[in-house]
Amino acid sequence: MTGNITGISGPTVRVALKGLRLYERVYVGNAMLTGEVVKLEENRAVVQVYEDTHGLAPDEPVQATGTPLAVSLGPGLLSGIFDGLQRPLERLRDDSGPFIRSGKEIYALDRFRQWRFHPLKNKGDHISPGEILGYVEEGHFRHNITCGSDINGSLSWVADGEITIEGPAGALADGKEIPVYHEWPVRVPRPYRRKIAPSQPLVTGQRTIDFLFPFSKGGTAILPGGFGTGKTILEQSIAKFADVDIVVYAGCGERGNEMAEMIEEFQMLRDPWTRSRLMERTVLVINTSNMPVAAREASIYTAVTMAEYYRDMGYHVLLLADSISRWAEALREISSSLEEMPGEEGYPTYLASRLSGFIERAGVVETFSGKTGSLSMVLSVSPPGGDFTEPVTQSCLRTTGTFLMLDTSLAHRRHFPAINWFQSYSLYAGELLPHYKENISPEWEDVQRGCGEILRKEETLREVVEIIGIEGIQDQDRLLLHAAEMIRSTFLCQNAYTDDAFSPLEKTLSAVKKILDFHKEAEKKLTQGVALREII
Amino acid sequence: MRLSEHRYRTISSIAGPLLFVQGIFSARIGEVVKILTPDKRRMDGEVLQISGDTALIEVFAETRGLDLETTSVVFTDTVRRAALSPEIIGRVFNGSFVPLDGLPMFIPEKRAPITGLPMNPSARARPEEFIETGLSVIDGLNTLVKGQKLPVFSCSGLPAKEVVAAILRNSRVIKEASLPHGSEMAATGGDFIVIFTALGLTFREYSYYMKTLEEMRSGFVAFVNMADEPAMERLLAPRFALTAAEYLAFDKGMDVLVIITDITNYCDALREVSTAREELPGRRGYPGFMYSDLASLYERAGRIRGVKGSITMLPVLTMPEDDITHPIPDLTGYITEGQIVLSRELHQKGIFPPVDVLPSLSRLMQRGIGKGHTREDHRRISNQLYTYYARGRDLRRLETIVGKEGMSEKDRLMLDFADLFEREFVNQETGRRDINITLDIGINLLKRFDLEK
Numbered sequence: 001m002t003g004n005i006t007g008i009s010g011p012t013v014r015v016a017l018k019g020l021r022l023y024e025r026v027y028v029g030n031a032m033l034t035g036e037v038v039k040l041e042e043n044r045a046v047v048q049v050y051e052d053t054h055g056l057a058p059d060e061p062v063q064a065t066g067t068p069l070a071v072s073l074g075p076g077l078l079s080g081i082f083d084g085l086q087r088p089l090e091r092l093r094d095d096s097g098p099f100i101r102s103g104k105e106i107y108a109l110d111r112f113r114q115w116r117f118h119p120l121k122n123k124g125d126h127i128s129p130g131e132i133l134g135y136v137e138e139g140h141f142r143h144n145i146t147c148g149s150d151i152n153g154s155l156s157w158v159a160d161g162e163i164t165i166e167g168p169a170g171a172l173a174d175g176k177e178i179p180v181y182h183e184w185p186v187r188v189p190r191p192y193r194r195k196i197a198p199s200q201p202l203v204t205g206q207r208t209i210d211f212l213f214p215f216s217k218g219g220t221a222i223l224p225g226g227f228g229t230g231k232t233i234l235e236q237s238i239a240k241f242a243d244v245d246i247v248v249y250a251g252c253g254e255r256g257n258e259m260a261e262m263i264e265e266f267q268m269l270r271d272p273w274t275r276s277r278l279m280e281r282t283v284l285v286i287n288t289s290n291m292p293v294a295a296r297e298a299s300i301y302t303a304v305t306m307a308e309y310y311r312d313m314g315y316h317v318l319l320l321a322d323s324i325s326r327w328a329e330a331l332r333e334i335s336s337s338l339e340e341m342p343g344e345e346g347y348p349t350y351l352a353s354r355l356s357g358f359i360e361r362a363g364v365v366e367t368f369s370g371k372t373g374s375l376s377m378v379l380s381v382s383p384p385g386g387d388f389t390e391p392v393t394q395s396c397l398r399t400t401g402t403f404l405m406l407d408t409s410l411a412h413r414r415h416f417p418a419i420n421w422f423q424s425y426s427l428y429a430g431e432l433l434p435h436y437k438e439n440i441s442p443e444w445e446d447v448q449r450g451c452g453e454i455l456r457k458e459e460t461l462r463e464v465v466e467i468i469g470i471e472g473i474q475d476q477d478r479l480l481l482h483a484a485e486m487i488r489s490t491f492l493c494q495n496a497y498t499d500d501a502f503s504p505l506e507k508t509l510s511a512v513k514k515i516l517d518f519h520k521e522a523e524k525k526l527t528q529g530v531a532l533r534e535i536i
Numbered sequence: 537m538r539l540s541e542h543r544y545r546t547i548s549s550i551a552g553p554l555l556f557v558q559g560i561f562s563a564r565i566g567e568v569v570k571i572l573t574p575d576k577r578r579m580d581g582e583v584l585q586i587s588g589d590t591a592l593i594e595v596f597a598e599t600r601g602l603d604l605e606t607t608s609v610v611f612t613d614t615v616r617r618a619a620l621s622p623e624i625i626g627r628v629f630n631g632s633f634v635p636l637d638g639l640p641m642f643i644p645e646k647r648a649p650i651t652g653l654p655m656n657p658s659a660r661a662r663p664e665e666f667i668e669t670g671l672s673v674i675d676g677l678n679t680l681v682k683g684q685k686l687p688v689f690s691c692s693g694l695p696a697k698e699v700v701a702a703i704l705r706n707s708r709v710i711k712e713a714s715l716p717h718g719s720e721m722a723a724t725g726g727d728f729i730v731i732f733t734a735l736g737l738t739f740r741e742y743s744y745y746m747k748t749l750e751e752m753r754s755g756f757v758a759f760v761n762m763a764d765e766p767a768m769e770r771l772l773a774p775r776f777a778l779t780a781a782e783y784l785a786f787d788k789g790m791d792v793l794v795i796i797t798d799i800t801n802y803c804d805a806l807r808e809v810s811t812a813r814e815e816l817p818g819r820r821g822y823p824g825f826m827y828s829d830l831a832s833l834y835e836r837a838g839r840i841r842g843v844k845g846s847i848t849m850l851p852v853l854t855m856p857e858d859d860i861t862h863p864i865p866d867l868t869g870y871i872t873e874g875q876i877v878l879s880r881e882l883h884q885k886g887i888f889p890p891v892d893v894l895p896s897l898s899r900l901m902q903r904g905i906g907k908g909h910t911r912e913d914h915r916r917i918s919n920q921l922y923t924y925y926a927r928g929r930d931l932r933r934l935e936t937i938v939g940k941e942g943m944s945e946k947d948r949l950m951l952d953f954a955d956l957f958e959r960e961f962v963n964q965e966t967g968r969r970d971i972n973i974t975l976d977i978g979i980n981l982l983k984r985f986d987l988e989k
Contacts, residue, residue, distance in 0.1 A: 007587035008565050014587070054566035054651060055615055058586055081658050089658040098659035098786075098840045099652075226861075227869035228897050251657070253827075256835055257683065257873060257900065260660035289831030289871055291654045326827070333825050336816055346816050346824050382870055384819060385861030412894045413926055414919075469938040470947070497902055 074181020084299030130368025205241035218364035225406025226386025253326025314371030458484035619644035631769030670706025670968030736801030785845030928954025
C-alpha cells in the first residue's frame with residue numbers, strides 16, 4: 001500500500017493513506033525513513049518519524065508494511081550495540097562511516113554468522129508452543145531456540161551442527177519450518193505462564209544499596225538526582241557488578257562520550273561473578289541526546305523487549321535505563337507536535353500510564369518452558385533543577401519498589417554514591433530479610449538497625465552542634481558523631497574507580513559491623529572513665 | 537530535484553520571525569528560502585513546517601518592513617550548507633556566514649549541511665588527552681580533556697570573558713608533565729585552532745575577544761552576531777561554527793576549540809521562535825524541545841576513533857538571577873561533561889579566576905590525569921584539596937554562629953586552609969601556571985597545614 005505525504009512538522013508527518021493500523025510501521029519519503037502510525041483520521045494518518053526529517057517534501061511516497069514496530073530476537077544480540085530502532089551501530093559505522101545517516105536499513109542480527117546448534121528434540125518428537133527445540137552457544141550462555149505460538153505438530157527434521165539465523169532449526173511434518181530468530185512488536189509485552197513475587201536479592205555490590213535499601217531480582221528501582229550527582233556512574237557500576245546473568249543497558253538521550261567510555265570499559269573489564277568479559281553478558285541500546293527524538297522514545301521499548309527475550313530463556317536479566325526523563329521528554333515533544341492537550345508541565349496526560357505499563361514489564365516469571373526468569377529495572381531520573389516534585393519522578397514513585405534519592409549536597413561533598421540515607425527507601429527490604437539472615441548472617445537485621453540508629457542520632461546532634469559548637473556537647477555524643485563519620489566516609493562512600501567499587505555482601509556486613517563494635521567498645525570505655533581523646 | 541527556482545508572492549500572514557506562504561507547489565523541510573523585501577533587501581529563511589500547500593517559514597533577519605503584497609519568497613531546493621575550505625582560517629563572519637572583514641568569500645572545497653549528522657557512539661574515541669589551560673583551579677581540580685564539552689556558568693557582572701581569554705591564551709596539549717616542554721597547542725599553530733562564536737555580544741565584549749584572538753599565535757575563525765543584530769541569526773551562527781569545526785577537525789586533522797558565548801542569548805532566541813509558533817511553553821517559557829536542541833550543538837564535540845582531529849567545546853552562559861536551577865544552566869549541565877561555576881563571592885574577594893570549586897566538576901577528568909597524562913600524584917592532591925576545602929567551607933557557616941573562638945583548634949585550621957586555598961591556589965594573576973607548578977602549590981599548601989598524607 002502506498003500513499004503520499006501531505007504535511008510535515010518536525011518529526012510528525014501527515015499522510016494520505018487509507019487502511020493503516022494504529023502503531024503500524026511505515027516507510028516515509030524517498031529516503032525510506034522509518035515511522036510509526038500514531039493517529040488515524042478519515043482517509044489520512046499521522047506518522048511519527050524516527051529519523052531526521054530534514055529534506056522531506058510533500059507528495060513523497062509513504063509505504064505501509066502491515067506490521068508494527070518490531071525487533072529481531074535471536075542469537076547474536078549479546079555484546080551488540082544498537083540504536084533505538086535496533087540498528088547495529090558497529091556495522092553501521094563500518095558501512096557508512098562515523099556519522100549516522102538517515103534511512104539506512106540494516107539487519108539487527110548478523111545473517112552470516114555460524115552458530116553451533118545442539119538439538120534437544122529428535123525427528124518424530126511432538127513439539128508445541130513454548131517448547132525448546134534446541135540451543136546454540138552464545139558466549140557462555142545457552143541460547144534456547146523456542147517454538148512460537150504457531151508451531152504444533154511432530155518434527156520431520158531437526159538441524160544439527162552449524163546454522164545461521166536464517167535457519168531453519170527444524171521442520172514439522174506438514175512442512176512448516178521452525179525459524180531460528182523471530183520478530184516481536186516492541187510495544188507488546190512478551191507473554192509468560194505466570195508472575196511470581198520477588199524474593200531473591202539482586203546484589204549490586206554497592207554497600208548503601210545492598211545493606212540499607214536492598215534490591216530484589218524482578219524488582220524496580222529509580223535513581224533520581226540533579227546533574228553531577230553521579231546517576232550515570234552509579235548506573236554503570238550496577239551494570240558492571242550486579243549478580244544477574246544478562247544486562248541490557250539503554251543509554252536514552254544521554255552523552256555520546258559517556259557511551260564511548262562505557263563501550264571501551266565493558267569490552268575490557270570482567271564481571272565479578274563469572275570472570276568473563278562484561279560485554280559478553282551485555283546488550284547496549286544507545287540513543288544519545290543528539291540522535292532523533294522519536295527513536296529515543298522507542299529505545300526503551302526496544303531494550304525491554306530484548307531483555308524479556310532472555311528472561312524467557314530462564315535468565316536473570318537487568319535492564320538499566322539512563323535516563324527515563326529523557327524518554328518522557330521525547331514523549332512530550334511528540335505529544336506537543338500532535339497538538340494534544342498537555343497535562344502537568346507540558347507532559348501528556350498519559351505519561352503516568354505509559355510509565356507504569358513499561359515498569360510493570362519487570363518481574364519474576366515462570367516461562368512457558370517451565371523455567372524461572374526475572375527482569376529487574378533500574379531507571380535513572382533527571383528532574384529539572386533537581387526538584388523531585390516534578391511529574392516524571394512522581395509517576396515513577398507510584399510503580400517502583402526502590403527509591404534511591406541522589407543528593408546534590410552529598411555530591412558537593414564528594415560523597416559518592418550520593419544516596420541520601422534518610423529519604424531513600426526500599427519496599428523489598430522486608431521480603432528479602434529472611435534471605436539475608438539465612439544466607440549471610442543472623443545478625444544482619446540487628447546490625448542494620450544499629451547502623452540506622454547511629455545515622456539518625458547524628459542528624460539530630462548535627463543541628464545541636466551547628467548552634468553550640470562541637471565543644472559544647474557530651475563525650476558520648478561526640479563519640480557517636482565520630483562513629484557516624486566513620487560509617488559515612490568508609491562504609492557508605494564507595495569509590496567507583498578503585499577495587500572497592502564492588503563489595504560482596506559478607507564484606508559489606510563485616511565492614512559496618514567493625515564500626516559498630518568499635519562504637520560499643522568505646523562507649524564502654526567512656527563509662528569506665530577513659531578520656532575521649534585516647535579512644536578516638 | 538526541481539530545475540528552477542520557485543518564486544511566490546503569496547504570503548498570507550507574518551508574525552514576528554515567521555511567515556506563512558500559500559499555494560506552494562513543492563517545498564522541503566529545512567529548505568533554504570530567500571525573501572525579497574519591497575525595499576529590495578534580501579533575507580534568509582528556512583522552511584519549518586508544511587501543511588498541504590502552505591509552508592511556515594522562519595526568517596533569520598529582522599522582519600520589519602515586510603508586507604503581504606509585494607514581498608516575494610524564493611524556494612532554492614537546498615538545505616542550508618556551509619561553504620568549507622582551509623581558507624576559512626583567520627576570517628571573521630557574521631551569524632549568516634557572510635564575511636565581515638571586507639575580504640571576498642573564498643572558493644569552497646566542499647559544502648556540508650549545517651545541522652550536521654549525529655556521531656555514531658560506537659565510532660567515538662574516549663576523550664583522555666589532557667589540555668593544560670594554565671589555570672590551577674581548572675587543571676588541578678577540574679581538568680579539561682580533548683573532545684570534552686565543559687561550559688562556564690557565569691553570572692552577570694562576573695569576569696567570564698577574562699577567564700575565557702586566559703584559557704585561550706594559555707591552552708596547550710602536553711603528553712606528560714614530567715617532560716620539560718610539551719608540544720604547545722598555541723605554538724604548533726597548524727594543528728590547533730579556535731572557533732569563536734559570539735551570540736548577541738556587546739561591542740565592548742566583542743572588541744575584547746577580538747584583541748585576545750589576534751594576540752594568539754594560533755589561528756582562529758570567528759562567527760559574530762552582535763547584540764543589536766537579528767536574534768534569529770543566533771540559531772544559525774553556532775551551527776555554521778560547528779560545521780566548520782567538524783571540517784577542520786575530522787577532514788583536516790586539527791584540534792579545534794569551539795567557544796560559544798553567550799548560550800543564554802541562544803536560548804532566548806529559541807524561546808522567541810517557539811512562542812511565535814504558538815507552541816506550549818515549558819519551564820520559564822522555554823520550549824520543551826530545548827534539551828534536544830542544545831544537545832544538537834553540544835554533542836558535536838568529541839573525537840573519532842582512528843581520526844586525528846578533535847572538537848573541544850567551551851560554551852559560556854550567564855545564569856539568570858545567579859540561579860543554577862534555571863532551565864538554561866540546568867539543561868546544559870545535563871548534557872555537558874561537567875561545568876565551571878563562577879562565584880560572585882570569590883569575585884568580590886578579588887580572586888581571579890573566581891571559580892567555585894564545590895559545584896564545579898569535570899566528568900572526564902579521571903581519564904585525563906595521573907601517570908601518562910599529568911602526574912602520578914595528581915588524583916591524590918586534587919582529592920585532598922577538595923576534601924579539606926569543602927570542610928573549611930562547611931565550617932564557615934558555623935563560624936558565623938559561634939565565632940572563631942568557639943571552635944576547636946582543628947576546625948580553625950580548616951578555616952585558615954580554606955582561605956589560603958582560595959588566595960593562593962585558586963587565585964592567580966593572568967600568568968600561566970603549568971601543571972607541575974599547580975600541583976606543587978597544592979602539595980605545599982597541604983604540607984603547611986600538615987595535611988599531606
